[in-house]
Amino acid sequence: MASLVDKIANKVKDMQPAIKNGAELPAGHLLKENNPEQGSVDLGKLSGKNIIVGVPGAFTPPCSSHVPGYVSDVEKFQQKGIKDIYVVAVNDQFTVQAWKDKLGSKNDHVHFLADDTAAFTHAVGLGFDASGLLGGYRSQRYVAVVENNKVTALFVEQAPPDVKLTSSDAVLQALNA
Template sequence: MAGLVDKVKQATNKALASGSKITSTVALKEDNPEEGTVFLNKLSGKNLIVGVPGAFTPPCSSHVPGYVEQADKFTQKGIKNIYVVAVNDAFTTQAWKEKLGANSPIVHILADDTGAFTRDVGLGFDASGLLGGFRSQRYVAVVDDNVVSQIFVEDAAPNVTVTQAGNVLEALK
C-alpha cells in the first residue's frame, strides 16, 4: 500500500520551475547522520541547490568540484550558500565531501537519505538499473528568499553540461 501511495504522491509533485517556491519541509542531513538539520525551505537570501544522482559516481564527482573551486566567484555574484543534495545516506555524503576536499564554508553536501526532498521538488527518477533505486535528476536551482529564480536541469543524469559550475556562473542574473 505504501508503494502505491508513494507513486501517486510522486505523480502529483510538479517539478521546480522559475517562480516555484521550495515547500518541502524535509530536514536534510549534513553533519549528523541521525538527525536532519538543514531545511531548504527556510533559506534566506540567494542560494544554489545542486541536485546530483549519487555521491562517488564519476559524473557527480566531476560535477561538484567546480562549485567548490569557484565558490568565491559565486559569492561575488551574490550567492550566500551552495547546497549539494544527493539521494544517499549521511555517512556516504560525509565521506564524499572529504574525498572531494570540499572545504569551502559556503558549500554544504547534504544527504536526502530517503529521497523525500527530491520527491517533494519533483526532480527524481528511477535509477534502478544502475544505482539501485530512486535518485535525483542533475539540476541546479537558484533560489532567492525561497523562490526559484532560475533552474537548470540536465536531459540525462550522466550529463554535466547546463549544470556545470561555469555555465551556471555565467547565467546568474
C-alpha cells in the same frame, strides 16, 4: 552499460519538475549535513540567494567531476550575490560526508546534504528510478538558484550523466545574463 544509461536517460528526458521559476521550494524536509540520525537543513527555509545542486549519487564519476567546480568557484558565486551552495544527493549521510572529504571541500559556504529518504527530491519532482544502475530512486542532475525560498532559475540535465547546463561555468554565465 551504455544501453542501461540510455534507458535511464530516456526515462528522465520527458519528466517535468514540480518546481519551476517563481515557485516556492517546499519546506519541512530536513536534510542531513552532520548528523546521520537527524536532519538539520530545511532548503525550503533558506534566506538570501543560494544555489542547490542536485546530483544522482555521491562518488559516481559524473557527479565527482560535476561538484568540484562548485567547490572551487564558491568565491566567484559569492561575487554574484550567492550566499551558500547546497549539494544534495540521495545517499546516506556517511556516504555524503565521505564524498565531501574525498573532494576536499572545506569551505563553510558549500554544504553537502544527504536526502537519504529522497523526501526533498520527491517534493521538488526532480527524481527518477535509477534501479538498474544506482539501485533505486535518485535525483536528476539539476541546479536551482533560489532567492528567499523562490526559484529564480532552474537548470535540469536531459540525461543523468550529462554535465552541461548544470556545470559551474554554465551557471556562472547564466548569472551574468
